[in-house]
Amino acid sequence: MKYKWRYLLIFTLIVFIVTSISNITFAQEVPTITAPNGVLIDYETGKVLFDKNAHQQTYPASTTKVMTAVLVLENANLDDKVTIDYDLYVDGSSMYLLRGESFTVKELLHALLIRSANDTAEALAIHVAGSVEKFVEMMNQRAKELGALNTNFSNPHGLPDTSHVTTAYDLAMIAKHAMSFDLFREIVNTPMLTFEPTEQTPETRYYRNTNKFLWGTGIGNQMLYDGKYINIKYDIIDGIKTGYTGAAKQCLISSGVKDDHRLISVILGAEGVDVYSDSRTLIDYGHANFKLVSLTGKNSDQLKVPVKNGKENYVNISIANDKLSIIPNNTKLSDITESISINENIKAPITQGQALGKLSYSLDNEVIGEIDLIAKESIEEQPILLKLLKPSKFFVIFISAFILWQIFIAYLRIKKRNRKRFSYRKRSPIYNFNKNIFK
Structure with a gap:
């Protein structure tokens, strides 16, 4: 008995050690960043994977231009010509547009996102809304619709204004939507931009993307990362937007794709090149510790559910999409x-695609995904006349019972009648007549 307890104690100790090692092995070490505000989200699902003061309001600088670009993409014809017929000067980074110059909306979008031109932001705002003020109203309304609930824009470029504020999370939501546009993804991943001479500006304009993740190599374009100096250029980064003012400090929204899995990071208020090391820290953390999976896969299974008052008694349902x-x-x-x-109580009429239920997926008692179960076909309501004529279950049972009862009563009557007939024959005298007696 003494040895039994000893073995049990040793076994318990081994289980504890193995469990502890397992927990250490699979623990996800949360990264640290130098900037006061940062967030990392998954592009497909919008799930937050890292949060440091992500909902704290601060200044966005030129990351504002992502919102400006979204409104232009949603409200303007890319081939429209924008002619500068007024004097246009805005502080900070500029394309130096001059009165009389004309460019397409698409060309100005490139200047907005690659050169980060403040004058271009105002020119596009006026083209879309008629005035900067009306465009700002559109910016704030659309931001709320995209889930940026703690944002207030006062201009289309991000120059300092105490009322021009946003959060890291809000910018991530805006960037997530912006990256759904093919042209936006193409522009923010372009390292260099060239404009041919115009009558007003006789020299060629050359602009390098303000985002060093796309081209930063060699001395002067390095950062301290993971204990050593490396080039800022990072091949998995495909955009999106930088920003800087004295009040906002260094700001950067980044998109990183690895194995077809896109993550979006936002860093606000960083110092110098730390904005790049912080951004890479978050992007690398996300790819090292998380994976994107299909919960439904190619699930094409269908279920049948009953329908009340329909021409059909059942409707097929299946998942809305992956x-x-x-x-x-x-x-x-x-x-x-x-x-x-x-x-x-699913009732007709039912339209194809109508949600009739939900499919939920949970991990460790936490819901990680829900998807609608939809009708595969439309089911029309049964005509009122047929509904009235259609017997209920109770009516059918009642009629069946009544018919059986009548059959039983008829059987008893026939049986009784047969008995009487037999009894009468038994009591009556038998006469034998000679067929010739009456002759």
Whole structure:
């Protein structure tokens, strides 16, 4: 008995050590950044993977121009000509547009996002809304619609203004939407921009992208990262926008793609090249510790659910579309549980694509994804006349019982009648007549 307890104690100790090692091995070390504000989100799902004061209001500087670009892409014809028929001067980074020059909206978008030209931002704002003031109203309304609830813009370029504020999270939401535009992705990933001479500006304009992640190599373009100096250029980064003012300090929104998995980081208020090391720290952390998985895969299974008052008694339902989720790298798909909930009292009419339930996925008792279950076809309502004529279950049972009862009564009557007939024959005398007696 003494040895039994000793073995049990040793076994318990081994289990504890193994469990502890396992926890240490798979622990996800949260990164540290020097900037006061930062966030990392998954592009597909919008899930926040890192948060440092991500909802604290601060100055965005030229990262504002992402919002400006979104409104231009949504409200202007890219081939429209914008003619500068007024004197235009804005402080800070500029394309130095002169009265009489004409460019397409698309060309000005390139200058806005690559050169980070403040005068271009105002020219586009006036082209889209008629005035900078009206454009700012559009910016604030659209920002709220995109989930940027703690943002207030007062201009289209980001020059200092105490009322011009946003948050790291809000900029991530705006950038997430902006990256859904093919042209936006193409522009913010362009290292160099050239404008041919115009009558007003006889020399060629050459602009290098303000984002050193796209081209920064060699002395003067290095940063301290992971204990050593390396080039700022990082091949997995494909945009998106820098910003700097004395009040805002260094700001950067970055998009990093690895194995078809895109992450978006936002760093606000950094010092010098730390904005790049902080951004890379978050992007690398996200790719090292999280993966994007399909919860539904190619699931094409269909379910049938009953329909009330329909021409058909059942409707086929299936998933609306594929559902993606971001999960820790060490998570097994088998750890994810699936549950189905169907709406109660489903009645006709039903339209194709109508949501009739939900498919939920959970990991460690936390819902990580939900997707609608939709009708595969339309079901028309049964005509009122047919509904009235259509017997209910109770009516059918009643009629069936009544018919059986009548059959039983008829059987008893026939049986009784047969009995009487037999009894009468038994009591009556038998006469034998001679067929010739009456002759």
